[in-house]
Amino acid sequence: MNPSDELDSILSGRRVTGSTDELLAPLLETNARLAPFAEASPSPSFTDALEARVLAHATHLTNETGFRSELSFDDTGIETRQDYAVAYSAPETRHDSWRDTPSRWRAAAITVAFVVVCLSVFTLVANARMGGPFSQSSSNASAASRARLQMQSASQALTMLDQAVTRQSGNIAYLSALTTLRTDVQAAMTLIDAMPSAADRAGLLTQLRDLEAQARGDLRGALPRLSWSLRAATTLTLGTIGDTVPLISRAQVAQWEDHFWQITLTGANFASGGVLLVNDQPGGTVIALNPMQMVARISAQGFQAPPNYVGIGEPDDTAAEADATLVPAIGATSTPVSGN
Amino acid sequence: MDDLDVRHPRQGSAQAHIPPFDPPPEGWPASESFDHVLARARAFDQSALTLLYRRFMPLVYRYVLARVGDIHHAEDLTSEVFFAAIEQMSTTRAQDELGFVAWLLGIARNKVALHFRQQRAHPEGSFTIAEHDRPSSSADDGDPLAIITTRESWDEVVSALNRLTEEQRAVLLYRCILGYATEDVARLMRKRPGTIRALQFRALASLARLLGITPRHDRSGKEGRS
Numbered sequence: 001m002n003p004s005d006e007l008d009s010i011l012s013g014r015r016v017t018g019s020t021d022e023l024l025a026p027l028l029e030t031n032a033r034l035a036p037f038a039e040a041s042p043s044p045s046f047t048d049a050l051e052a053r054v055l056a057h058a059t060h061l062t063n064e065t066g067f068r069s070e071l072s073f074d075d076t077g078i079e080t081r082q083d084y085a086v087a088y089s090a091p092e093t094r095h096d097s098w099r100d101t102p103s104r105w106r107a108a109a110i111t112v113a114f115v116v117v118c119l120s121v122f123t124l125v126a127n128a129r130m131g132g133p134f135s136q137s138s139s140n141a142s143a144a145s146r147a148r149l150q151m152q153s154a155s156q157a158l159t160m161l162d163q164a165v166t167r168q169s170g171n172i173a174y175l176s177a178l179t180t181l182r183t184d185v186q187a188a189m190t191l192i193d194a195m196p197s198a199a200d201r202a203g204l205l206t207q208l209r210d211l212e213a214q215a216r217g218d219l220r221g222a223l224p225r226l227s228w229s230l231r232a233a234t235t236l237t238l239g240t241i242g243d244t245v246p247l248i249s250r251a252q253v254a255q256w257e258d259h260f261w262q263i264t265l266t267g268a269n270f271a272s273g274g275v276l277l278v279n280d281q282p283g284g285t286v287i288a289l290n291p292m293q294m295v296a297r298i299s300a301q302g303f304q305a306p307p308n309y310v311g312i313g314e315p316d317d318t319a320a321e322a323d324a325t326l327v328p329a330i331g332a333t334s335t336p337v338s339g340n
Numbered sequence: 341m342d343d344l345d346v347r348h349p350r351q352g353s354a355q356a357h358i359p360p361f362d363p364p365p366e367g368w369p370a371s372e373s374f375d376h377v378l379a380r381a382r383a384f385d386q387s388a389l390t391l392l393y394r395r396f397m398p399l400v401y402r403y404v405l406a407r408v409g410d411i412h413h414a415e416d417l418t419s420e421v422f423f424a425a426i427e428q429m430s431t432t433r434a435q436d437e438l439g440f441v442a443w444l445l446g447i448a449r450n451k452v453a454l455h456f457r458q459q460r461a462h463p464e465g466s467f468t469i470a471e472h473d474r475p476s477s478s479a480d481d482g483d484p485l486a487i488i489t490t491r492e493s494w495d496e497v498v499s500a501l502n503r504l505t506e507e508q509r510a511v512l513l514y515r516c517i518l519g520y521a522t523e524d525v526a527r528l529m530r531k532r533p534g535t536i537r538a539l540q541f542r543a544l545a546s547l548a549r550l551l552g553i554t555p556r557h558d559r560s561g562k563e564g565r566s
Binding site for chain 1: 384402413414416420458494512515516517518519521522537540544547554
């Protein structure tokens with residue numbers, strides 16, 4: 001056996017000693033020097049926090065791209081890290097309620113899905129049978145009925161969302177309802193816009209505006225009970241249903257002197273009293289703030305590497321977060337923008 | 341791959357100096373194949389993403405840690421890898437677990453390369469590795485001599501690893517740190533197992549030379565380094 005095969009056998013545990021021990025000994029000793037890397041484990045706090053952020057990012061992408069995932073009830077029985085964010089809000093009750101609710105949630109979801117599918121199929125079949133001289137009016141009626149269905153589904157999603165908050169059913173239930181609400185409202189809006197009859201359109205538009213107003217009220221009511229990452233997701237939805245919310249178009253982080261990170265957020269609708277969010281937690285000191293820019297600094301003590309997920313938390317509990325870009329270090333003489 | 345390959349990379353390593361492998365992650369449904377989980381993850385299914393994250397995050401972390409050498413940078417880069425992975429999840433062509441690992445570690449390799457480029461561009465932004473930022477090992481739990489030896493050699497090992505050729509470093513990372521079997525490393529690197537064994541031998545020999553680890557007969561007469 002040649003030395004490389006013998007070494008591989010020993011490393012694989014198929015051999016303990018070999019005929020070329022003298023030759024392989026330093027290589028095995030070298031391999032042992034790599035052991036700390038192989039044994040290294042990330043800290044549980046980092047693991048948990050990153051998992052929550054990764055899942056929140058996936059949700060954000062889903063919202064941003066309009067991709068509508070299936071209702072993500074946890075059919076594997078595994079509790080995802082996002083659930084811990086709600087657990088953080090109500091540690092005494094959340095776990096029990098979570099364990100109690102999946103079957104009810106699933107039953108409700110299946111019922112809702114079944115009703116929506118049946119109504120959709122019924123509408124499609126009815127549409128298919130219509131035609132000829134009635135095509136224009138049937139098309140109008142079809143668009144109106146589909147818009148009503150979308151609004152009905154959005155209304156049900158809003159009910160589910162309210163229940164998810166009240167019962168602390170977990171982030172997945174909340175985010176699923178939030179996504180459904182947003183996509184259904186947008187779909188209804190598209191259908192209403194495409195309707196040829198102004199009279200029909202006006203009536204449906206009024207209903208949609210009422211629904212959006214109710215949704216805004218419910219979502220804003222839910223905000224104080226949510227983690228900052230969920231508040232950011234909720235704020236995005238609020239923005240899509242006509243609310244005025246903070247938006248971040250650019251986030252930059254730079255080293256400031258040796259002991260601070262300076263974070264500059266550029267965007268819109270920043271309110272006086274807003275706080276810096278770093279990794280979903282408030283922190284740091286706001287140096288300057290105006291409706292379009294926040295400049296804040298945070299001690300490098302806890303962040304030797306630059307914070308890469310930052311945002312603004314508003315006094316009204318809305319929030320916006322974004323991935324930060326590292327820019328060159330700033331000297332002590334640099335002056336941030338003036339603000340209120 | 342019809343069924344999930346539940347074998348862990350480090351399975352089969354019985355040598356005392358090779359650490360025992362982690363237990364399989366909890367919660368992975370044995371009945372669910374890897375490609376099914378991956379398909380669900382591509383649709384941003386939260387439970388599937390959670391499964392993949394819990395299974396592969398420690399792997400990515402160790403890979404990155406061995407390249408950059410300090411915990412804070414390793415955590416930041418691991419975060420970046422997973423954010424990038426989530427954003428590109430729908431485009432991955434991986435069909436099985438090993439293909440997914442190759443894809444994920446490819447992202448990690450790029451992030452590490454970018455990190456080193458940024459460090460070269462802004463050297464003033466880099467920090468000295470504090471004592472508490474260095475990873476500990478099981479040796480730290482007991483023998484004080486082992487603690488000293490481990491910590492003193494930490495920077496030296498990282499530096500030496502980074503001086504190897506790309507292929508030699510990859511073999512050591514996949515084989516000795518992530519613990520994949522030779523055949524799996526061969527698939528990851530698209531080479532033959534025999535080539536991997538030869539690369540592994542040369543890589544360890546180079547690393548030994550860089551670390552000043554000499555054959556025993558050369559040590560006689562020298563003051564003990566070990």
